[in-house]
Amino acid sequence: MAKQLTDETIATAENLFREYLRDRGLKYTHERKTVLREVLGNPDHFEAEQLLVDLRQAGRRVAKATIYRTLPLLVNCGILKQVQFGDKLTRYEHTFGQNAHDHMVCGHCHKIIEFSSEDVVRLRTVLASRFRFHALSHRFQISGLCWECVQAAPAGERPFVPTDDAAPRRR
Amino acid sequence: MAKQLTDETIATAENLFREYLRDRGLKYTHERKTVLREVLGNPDHFEAEQLLVDLRQAGRRVAKATIYRTLPLLVNCGILKQVQFGDKLTRYEHTFGQNAHDHMVCGHCHKIIEFSSEDVVRLRTVLASRFRFHALSHRFQISGLCWECVQAAPAGERPFVPTDDAAPRRR
DNA sequence: ATCCGTGCAAAGTCTTTGCAAATTA
């Protein structure tokens, strides 16, 4: 789970973003700052549309196009990470000041369990070297059934094949 | 890499699909059979559109809608597996008669290296049990740079942050 | 003063859906 960021951390992120932009002759606009703040304040996974709605509710008007144009910038400068759970929606989560983590997705209730493990990174390194591959990041998603759903649906009751249909439904 | 399937394996897949359909009162139509065969003959990852084109070239007319309606069925019965490399495209690969495998994606040349490791499955099991999660499948994708691209772009030359922009471009 | 960015709406892409005609069990 994402933890609450301190003002200090937020400031650091802003600096990072500002520098990233400056380095390539881009501008640190009011809108980009607004999006960055909203993004950092967002604890879990979110999608572009969600961000738009949240901003609207907060009384901050940022055009949808601007959001779609800003998110990739945040991804490129490392503040945001894209994650996909199988449906068409592009989701994001900020990794700034957080531990890298992976996900377990329940194919029945769609619950998402975040976990982090050094073992994953270690294994990734081992595997990469085997192919002379320079690993920089990874995504590890485990699909299956959470405890509650296993209880509710005893083995043998109905065969379960996890599919992407089982991913969180769009809206 | 996908290996060439034997006629026998293909026949087995057909039986599996037919039974899957029968069990839920669905029909094993000519079109579904056509799609299944094309899918099984497809060695690597493919997308719905690609499948349509291939079928057209082979002189087999199957409506696009039918393909989009058939693919999920094949996923549900376990013959196909969805994979996503970060772009919006839904890709598939058949897992029938193949070893489960994961991917390394080069963020620069977009090459895809397939690998399989028992360690991944073992780790997944360990992690799952830690959360009382019943793991059924997983996706492990390592992003970074392949050897050739590392050579071409010495460390320090240009900072590289793997993003989903680096995913294979759509057509 | 110059670029760059924003908004808006139109255009794109990929996917889904309604419906009548055609098939399958």
Added chain:
DNA sequence: TAATTTGCAAAGACTTTGCACGGAT
């Protein structure tokens, strides 16, 4: 025969883009 499918085209959902105006350095 009864129910499911197919094709086609229209509709949808999400994202990208062109352009004129406004804003940042």
